Every structure is written in structure tokens, then in C-alpha cells.
Amino acid sequence: MHQLLMSRVLLLAITACFVTACTNNKKTEDATAPSPLPTTISNWTAGIVHDSTRIPPATFAIVQDVRTARHDDHDRIVFEFSGSDIPGFHIEYVDEPVRECGSGKAVYLPGDGWLMIKFLSARMHKNGNSTVSQRDLEPNHPNLLRLTTVCDFENYVTWIASVASPNKFQVLTLKNPPRLVVDIKN
Known part of the structure; x- marks a missing residue:
């Protein structure tokens, strides 16, 4: 039985x-x-998160939208892309002064930390027009003070998240549409 x-x-x-x-x-x-659950690329870290395996051969991803959100224990940044996947990326805290990639001009930002989010093989323009409505955001979240782009040149796109404190962050991906999510602890 x-x-x-x-x-x-x-x-x-x-x-x-x-x-x-x-x-x-x-x-x-x-x-x-419906969009599936997020895929965790890195758990909470203050180190470097890098993935160059996503670089599309002989093409590039287009950043369609950038937005932020406040959560109880972290601030969230979402980068949305056209196409079927996100591009390669490199994320790490950098020292001041942050510089624009084309001119080398220093960009002075508030806070005690600057999280660089660089996309490899990506653009934020199409046919001479920007694909992102705002390239400089001041979200007024507990830790995320400002989010600004410092590069959209030769298939590299770089954003700087200016934070009150360089706390740990985690990286997630979502599909339908493809998105890269960066959460920064408060």
C-alpha cells in the first residue's frame, strides 16, 4: 500500500x-x-558589478526610459531598453570629480558617494534625437540625491547616481520590456 x-x-x-x-x-x-520575476545579477555589494557578455554583436541597445522610486529600505533606479535584452554594463563607486566623457569637464555633484552606471554598446539617441526625456533627475529620495548622465558617446552611456552615503547596492534585470534595476540601500 x-x-x-x-x-x-x-x-x-x-x-x-x-x-x-x-x-x-x-x-x-x-x-x-506579464513580466517575470527579477533576475538577481548581484546581491548587496559595495564592489564592482560587471557583465560584458551582454554586448550585442555589431549593434547597440537604446535606452528608452530612466526612472527612480523610493522604497522603505532602498532607492531604486530603472533603466529601460528597446529590443530584447539589456546591454553590457559596469557599475562601481567612483571618486570625485566626475567628468563628462566628451569634453572632460568636471561635473560637481552633491553627496558623499557617486555610483557610476556605464552601459557598453548602448545609446540614448536615435536619428539625432534623445530617446530619454530627462537626462538629469533630482528625485529627492532618502539616499539618491541626483541621477545624471555624463556620457552618450561612441556607443557608451554613463549615468552617475549621486548619493548621500555610498551604501551597498544590488543589480537586477527584468524582461518584457528589458530593464536593468539598481537598488541602493538607504
């Missing part, structure tokens, strides 16, 4: 796995399906 019950449980588990696998495959093919 016990062996028969175990066989039935095993059969139900296999069936559930098969149904789940088929359902998940169907959702990834359907562009109208």
Missing part, C-alpha cells in the same frame, strides 16, 4: 513538472505575458 501511494505521488510530481515546463515555455514565447 505504501509503495503504491509513493508511486502515485511520484507520478503526480512528474506530471506537475511537465505541465509547469510547458507552461513556462509558452510564457517566454508570448510577448504579451
Whole structure:
């Protein structure tokens, strides 16, 4: 009796796995399906987060939107891209002065920390027009004081998150549409 019950449980588990696998495959093919849960690229760190494996060959990603949000224990930055994936990226705290990439002009920012978020093989313009409505944000969040772009040149896009304190951050990705999320602890 016990062996028969175990066989039935095993059969139900296999069936559930098969149904789940088929359902998940169907959702990834359907562009109208709801966005899946985030994929964690890095857990909370104050170090360097780098991924150059995402650089699309002979092309570039376009930054479509940049927005921020306040949460109880962290401030969030979301970069949204056109296409099917996010580009490569390099994220780390940098020293002052922060400089614009084309002119070398110093950009003075408030706070005690500057988190550089650099996209590799990306642009924020198309046909001579900016694809992002605001390139300098002052969100007035607990830690995130200012978010400004310092580079959109030769397929590199760089943003600086000026923070009150250089606390740990984490990096996540989302799909449908592709987004890179940077959370900074308060």
C-alpha cells in the first residue's frame, strides 16, 4: 500500500513538472505575458558589478526610459531598453570629480558617494534625437540625491547616481520590456 501511494505521488510530481515546463515555455514565447520575476545579477555589494557578455554583436541597445522610486529600505533606479535584452554594463563607486566623457569637464555633484552606471554598446539617441526625456533627475529620495548622465558617446552611456552615503547596492534585470534595476540601500 505504501509503495503504491509513493508511486502515485511520484507520478503526480512528474506530471506537475511537465505541465509547469510547458507552461513556462509558452510564457517566454508570448510577448504579451506579464513580466517575470527579477533576475538577481548581484546581491548587496559595495564592489564592482560587471557583465560584458551582454554586448550585442555589431549593434547597440537604446535606452528608452530612466526612472527612480523610493522604497522603505532602498532607492531604486530603472533603466529601460528597446529590443530584447539589456546591454553590457559596469557599475562601481567612483571618486570625485566626475567628468563628462566628451569634453572632460568636471561635473560637481552633491553627496558623499557617486555610483557610476556605464552601459557598453548602448545609446540614448536615435536619428539625432534623445530617446530619454530627462537626462538629469533630482528625485529627492532618502539616499539618491541626483541621477545624471555624463556620457552618450561612441556607443557608451554613463549615468552617475549621486548619493548621500555610498551604501551597498544590488543589480537586477527584468524582461518584457528589458530593464536593468539598481537598488541602493538607504
